[in-house]
Amino acid sequence: MDIDGAQVRITAHGRLTSRSLHALYVVARRANALMHGLALEIDVSGANVDPAAMEALRRCSKSRRLPALIDPQQSDVNISVRSSADTVMAA
DSSP, X not given: OXXXXXXXXXXXXXXXXXXXXXXXXXXXXXXXXXXXXXXXXXEOTTEEEOHHXXXXXXHHHHHTOOXXXXXXXXXXXXXXXXXXXXOEEEO
């Protein structure tokens, strides 16, 4: 995790599956709790991401919410995803 002013970049390495995505969401929730309106970028460009995990990340980006299991209060999350195509997908 890299914090720079009002932006946080969370970088994932290795294999990212729907199951391991849970841990990434926990880190994102904690980062989001640091400051209201913080821009979160999840960088998965260096990871091997399963299609289901990538789709789940895209849903979070579009809905601006983490899964209810991770964030029961459903706080607003300014989240973008950087993929191996080196593009940023944001809501």
